[in-house]
Amino acid sequence: MNITFHGAARNVTGSKHLLQLNDGTSILLDCGMFQGMGEHTDELNDHFGFNPKKLDYLILSHAHIDHCGLIPRLVAQGFNGQIFCTSATMDLARILMLDSAKIQMQDVEYSNKHRQKNGMPLLSPLYNDEQAMDSLRLFKIVEYHQEYAITPRVKFHFTDAGHILGSAAVHLAILEDGKETRITFSGDVGRYGDMLLKNPQSFPQADYILLESTYGDSLHKELAPIGDELLEVIKQTCLIKKGKVIIPAFSVGRTQELLYALNALELRGVLPDLAYYVDSPLSEKATQILKDHPEVYNKSVNEILKVDADPFAFKGLRFVQSTEESIALNSDQRPCVIISSSGMAEAGRVKHHIKNNINNQKTTILIVGYCEPNSLGGHLLRGDKEVSIFGEKYDVNAEVRSIKSMSAHGDYEDLLHFLSCQDPDKVKKIFLVHGEYEVQQHFSKTLKQRGFLNVEIPYQHEKINLA
Numbered sequence: 001m002n003i004t005f006h007g008a009a010r011n012v013t014g015s016k017h018l019l020q021l022n023d024g025t026s027i028l029l030d031c032g033m034f035q036g037m038g039e040h041t042d043e044l045n046d047h048f049g050f051n052p053k054k055l056d057y058l059i060l061s062h063a064h065i066d067h068c069g070l071i072p073r074l075v076a077q078g079f080n081g082q083i084f085c086t087s088a089t090m091d092l093a094r095i096l097m098l099d100s101a102k103i104q105m106q107d108v109e110y111s112n113k114h115r116q117k118n119g120m121p122l123l124s125p126l127y128n129d130e131q132a133m134d135s136l137r138l139f140k141i142v143e144y145h146q147e148y149a150i151t152p153r154v155k156f157h158f159t160d161a162g163h164i165l166g167s168a169a170v171h172l173a174i175l176e177d178g179k180e181t182r183i184t185f186s187g188d189v190g191r192y193g194d195m196l197l198k199n200p201q202s203f204p205q206a207d208y209i210l211l212e213s214t215y216g217d218s219l220h221k222e223l224a225p226i227g228d229e230l231l232e233v234i235k236q237t238c239l240i241k242k243g244k245v246i247i248p249a250f251s252v253g254r255t256q257e258l259l260y261a262l263n264a265l266e267l268r269g270v271l272p273d274l275a276y277y278v279d280s281p282l283s284e285k286a287t288q289i290l291k292d293h294p295e296v297y298n299k300s301v302n303e304i305l306k307v308d309a310d311p312f313a314f315k316g317l318r319f320v321q322s323t324e325e326s327i328a329l330n331s332d333q334r335p336c337v338i339i340s341s342s343g344m345a346e347a348g349r350v351k352h353h354i355k356n357n358i359n360n361q362k363t364t365i366l367i368v369g370y371c372e373p374n375s376l377g378g379h380l381l382r383g384d385k386e387v388s389i390f391g392e393k394y395d396v397n398a399e400v401r402s403i404k405s406m407s408a409h410g411d412y413e414d415l416l417h418f419l420s421c422q423d424p425d426k427v428k429k430i431f432l433v434h435g436e437y438e439v440q441q442h443f444s445k446t447l448k449q450r451g452f453l454n455v456e457i458p459y460q461h462e463k464i465n466l467a
Contacts, residue, residue, distance in 0.1 A: 216443025
């Protein structure tokens with residue numbers, strides 16, 4: 001058999017890894033969208049690197065767009081096999097893919113007005129909402145620890161990866177020529193001691209491991225001070241400067257963590273009396289799905305539930321639904337906090353909020369997660385004094401701050417903890433995926449020091465034979 005790395009290879013987004021067995025069976029692990037890759041993003045998302053019609057199965061680790069976001073395009077181009085995931089992942093993927101289609105159509109319409117005015121060729125979305133809905137018919141739920149036989153020679157099961165609601169590591173057992181090969185795909189690994197979710201689970205011994213490496217060279221701060229950091233930013237911006245705090249946040253995971261942290265400040269009696277807007281209909285839906293799956297909560301959340309029936313709600317919280325309400329926030333000069341997607345500020349309503357407030361020195365743009373270096377969030381984090389938004393240049397007069405400790409990705413200690421259930425001598429090779437190349441090179445050295453001597457960093461579309 002062989003494996004080809006069609007995405008998240010020496011970069012973070014676009015997760016797609018294609019297993020091809022000797023009998024012709026082909027299995028794709030994730031089908032994610034590339035994000036924040038600058039002018040190359042559209043080109044990367046246009047071409048899979050393989051023929052969707054010849055693909056047999058898809059196993060989805062979790063519902064983030066950089067892991068599931070190209071599924072509708074895959075189906076539209078001829079894939080008709082089953083898509084396996086957990087029930088929570090299916091719930092989230094439904095709303096995320098539909099929202100992605102809506103955002104694409106809106107952003108293309110907005111950009112095309114500018115392009116048409118300047119005589120430029122018009123753009124088309126990667127897929128529309130009908131194609132997103134059509135792809136859902138192929139989903140099949142497989143719960144954690146349920147062994148499922150795809151074919152008589154291929155079986156797999158999921159374990160909880162602790163990254164977001166429903167996230168899973170994938171463990172395949174493949175029988176070829178009388179020999180069983182075990183392959184683990186980590187998906188995205190969460191943090192041990194996460195604010196909301198249970199820890200990543202241990203897993204059986206593997207021969208080959210595809211391991212995410214987003215923060216393979218970083219150690220996060222402790223989780224406890226997040227509320228205090230949020231409070232300091234809100235006080236400084238809203239109470240002293242009388243400005244707005246704009247927080248780009250992924251609708252799944254990060255937004256719920258922010259709401260939980262703000263609710264904790266209210267329980268302590270220190271949350272400033274302001275309007276707190278979640279300007280993302282998707283975020284409200286994702287928050288409700290999380291409430292519908294209380295089985296994923298860790299012990300700390302369950303303790304909070306004993307004194308607070310809704311740990312994601314507090315005084316002043318308002319969910320914005322309509323586009324008109326969202327636009328109205330830009331003309332409202334009162335201090336407030338706006339949480340809006342996307343997390344990299346590459347698309348969605350937050351991009352408009354940044355555009356309308358980036359020149360205002362009273363504004364604080366608070367980055368609370370990973371941003372691709374070429375994304376708008378990445379440029380802001382880097383300290384660029386001028387950025388491009390919807391094809392136009394804007395001076396960055398707003399203050400840009402970050403809380404890096406809020407990442408849902410494990411740091412290198414978490415990743416090593418995730419591997420602690422494995423005998424390094426029995427792991428034939430670790431493939432580092434979902435990370436920037438420089439970070440992966442650093443993490444490769446760390447893994448070798450821990451006894452994992454065969455570590456490879458595949459490049460885009462590289463095919464590797466598995467013995």
